[in-house]
Amino acid sequence: SFGGGCRENLCYKEGSDSYYPPREEETNEIERQQSQVRDTHVQTRADDSNRNEVISTQQMSQIVSCEVRLRDQCKGTTCNRYECPAGCLDSKAKVIGSVHYEMQSSICRAAIHYGIIDNDGGWVDITRQGRKHYFIKSNRNGIQTIG
Numbered sequence: 001s002f003g004g005g006c007r008e009n010l011c012y013k014e015g016s017d018s019y020y021p022p023r024e025e026e027t028n029e030i031e032r033q034q035s036q037v038r039d040t041h042v043q044t045r046a047d048d049s050n051r052n053e054v055i056s057t058q059q060m061s062q063i064v065s066c067e068v069r070l071r072d073q074c075k076g077t078t079c080n081r082y083e084c085p086a087g088c089l090d091s092k093a094k095v096i097g098s099v100h101y102e103m104q105s106s107i108c109r110a111a112i113h114y115g116i117i118d119n120d121g122g123w124v125d126i127t128r129q130g131r132k133h134y135f136i137k138s139n140r141n142g143i144q145t146i147g
Helices: 045-050 107-114
Strands: 004-007 010-013 081-084 122-125
Touching: 081 107, 107 122
Parallel strands: none
Antiparallel strands: 004 010, 081 122
16 A cells, blocks of 8 residues: 555555554553663673672551551551551450451450560451451460361
8 A cells, every 4th residue: 555565574654665664553642662682791690790789678568556456557448558666566465266267356365475586576467357246265376266
C-alpha cells in the first residue's frame, strides 16, 4: 500500500534502496521511550561479592504497643506487618488461643507465644484465617493463654 516492498525484514519505497527506520511507539510525554542500548558489561565473580549487601533495613510496618489487639488493627480482611517493642513478655495483655488466636488477643504477645518473635521485639505479619468456634489454651515461650 505504500508502493514498495520488504526484504530481509526491511521495507523499502519503490525505486529506492533506502529503508524506513522503525518507528518508536508513541508514549506519554513524561515517559519518552528511550532507545535501546545494549549493556556490554560482563559480570564476573568479583562483581558478585556485593550482591548480599544490605540496601535497606527499613520495613513497611506499623509500630504497635504490647497491648494492641488484633481487633484494633485488623479491620475486614486486611492485616499488615507490625513492629512490636521489646519487653512484651512482662505485659499483662491477654492472649486467647494457640496456633490460631482470637481477635481480643495482643498482637505482640501472641507472636511471642507462637515463637515468631522473642522478648526483644520484632516484625510480625498477620493473616486472617476466618472464624474459629473454639480456642485452645496453652503455655509457651513464657506466656499462658486462655481458651
